[in-house]
Amino acid sequence: MECEFCLPDQCSDGTFTDVTVLGNGKPIASQIEQQHSNLALDWRKRIVFKTRLKPGSVSRFDCTLKVLNRKPAITRRPRNGFYIFKNDILDVRVNAATGLVDRYAVAGVNYLTQGAFCPLVLRDNEDPWEVSATAFGPVAGRFRLMDKTKGSRFSGLKNTIESVRVIEDGDVRTVIEAVLAYKESFICQRYALPKQGSEVMVETRVLWNQKNSMLKLELPLAINAKRYLGHTAFGVQTLPMNGTEAVAQKWVCAADDANGLGLTCINDGIYGSDWCGNSIRPSLLRAPAYSAHPVGNAPTCPPDRFSPRIDQGEHIFRFWINAGNIDQRLRAVSAEAQVKNERPYALSFFPKGDGSQPKPVVVLDNQAIELSCLKRAQNDDGWVFRLFNTTDCKQSLRLRLPIAGVRSTCRFGRYEIKTFRLNSDGVLSEVNLLEEEAPDACIYHNTMAGKS
Template identity: 25%
Template sequence: MPYEVRTVIETEFTLADQNWSEDVFFAPHVYTAAGEELSCQQIKENSTIAHDWRKRIVFTAKLNPLGITRFTVRVTEEKKKLQERNKVASFKEIRSVQSLLEDPVIPELYDDTSDPWGMSEEELKSLGKHPVVFCAMSGGESRAFCAVDQDLYPFREIERGPICRIFESLHTAGKSNMAVQYKVYKDLPFMDLKVTLEFMDKNKLVRLKTPVPAEFTDGKPVGDGPYVWEQKPKGETVFQKWFGLQNSDGRIFSVINDGIYAGKAEKGFLSLTLIRGAGYCMHPIPGRELYPQDRYLPRIDCGRYEYNLRLFVGNAALVCREAELFYQRPYALNVFPAGGTFEAATKNIVLEGDVILSAAKPCEEGYMFRIYNPSDFEAAFQLKVGNAVMQDTAKAREIVTVIGGSEGLRSDHNDLHDSRRKKIV
């Protein structure tokens, strides 16, 4: 991002050697480049090896604009502590530490058709019917689903530390199963959800219903697209990075996603359409059989899927900016610099103001920048490239093109309402 951001960072690293001790483990500590220690939490690593070697950590930090921010991880030897597993929890514990969710999300399984285009008149109005709620798994179902040797509580706390608490719930409906993880942060203005779906139903559809806070239940549905956010129609609609409800004061309760493009707002919920068990190229023709009934024909989307969501409240500019950060998460690389000094590959680029840098690329005159103002009001901004500084104002919903480099910058305003050209050095 072309501005400083404070966000949560997850990364993994490997100890220099394997620790086989039964008595001690190596606790990670994170430090900034200035030597300040940051609060850090170790969580379950993606791999599963039963000794102390691979580490996954989560911490909150500020990141430099369009550049590299260095952190150092050191470990200290500590005595092992007995970890409580399969800890029963209730949603009241989530409700007590955040205000974005009053109740848990509700996954639902719908009857659907095998037509992947949904071309019938009924489907053009709404996909799916006869919803069945995914039930909380019983002890036996959870044991079989997770392939463990004990029954699991349907709602458990699986991680707890100074950065976040992670809760997990297990659900089942039809032939499909789902695990939902709620990640609640201690001092960040958002909440993350990780939904893992093992989908094995044919001619079915899965939606995830997210309850909205009371102040947004009468809001209008809104969502984004390329260089636009807009009010959405009732019923099934499409969007790109986020979907939400906007109340009368302009604030939006949004569900930011990393690959879900359809959903609808209904009766105090934002329902995201996750997947359909439709057939491959099963094209309906009136009066004819949709597909042969004498053989096996696969459905195109059966399998395991992972959906990552972020719940966030803010005005349009803040929601769009948070969605950009969620979509373009910073890389956390476990590298060991050789030391010494090196010339920067690019000029120092910093953007200030309630606008979004949607594109930046080299051109004959240096760089070309696309600066987008997603709000309904004018937004003043300042762009710095090396020693050149430009101040300008983007009108509501306007895309401003800025061209130049450290020798000077100029902006082009080419919206439909006003065409003007300004050169600023």
């Protein structure tokens, strides 16, 4: 979780106010990171903390303040040419000479080989529909780490610093930043490495100025994956592994079934990728012209003037990489992706604490079952919610509706969707996708499930 707030008063005497986050009155892992503003004052604070939120509820966290003589310095430095990061389960190496990841290992198993997360530039054309091909390429070039002078100038600095550097380091995570360039385009890439767990966040901020080019990230795999899977609407699709451009929604997965291993990659807004060699290559940007449909041998764009291009300028992409047992990854990744794409709101607010907290509407106890919809019923009589089994295995679920006092055990087939309606009398019934109740529908009252 991340949240910003202002101290009661601003301070410019060189002191630094440290913040401890309390959950239920006890300190939890937290750290202060650079706020989104650039005021040279000890005033605005950005807090990053790790917690588990209660379902369907507002969770309160309190902050205590302590004034230090100065801001703590970041001491993490490269060793033998690498930024080496380890926690109880994770081992990551960021190459200080390239700005790329040369090792991503979970529980002793390496999943990515040298040069991971390299931004690739592929040859492309003016056609925004790309009517003549089903794949992009070949590779025209790669983004490279800028030298200190160019990297510092790109970063807007008056002084000169290394182009790979640690910018945050605390009890929650270490953040490493690298600045790269390719011809007229630039990238600031950040790796957020967790002090607990194995999920690494990669943020790629692109300033894209190329023409007739496509931008991809390259994730070269160290495992022997034979299946490439992608999230789709209420299901999982097997994707091609022959270089054809593929479409998926919130995540993709490389599955090494023979060894029981899998690597998942969650995104926050892209949908294209391909599998080339033994690499996952998410598609980020193109640079075609607007409505530039090829017609015979005629020039696609006017040869005597400037033609605006799509995708130019600044873009930010975020990816979350995780790996481990393939069955556990596939069971968890849809819920993880939903959290990333439907992030909880964090508000700086000071409630009195009076009154009683409302009960949550729906509580699920199975991570593989996704709450995909919660809305008013079409007939305005109560609420409708839809549950989906995100796996290809049968699943069971203990469903609780605290607001209505209803509890039930539900069973799902592989990739099954179930829709329920809670009416204004507190009675829960199973309905179809059109919110129609079948004659033999299950009716759940404010006890354990019963069929009437």
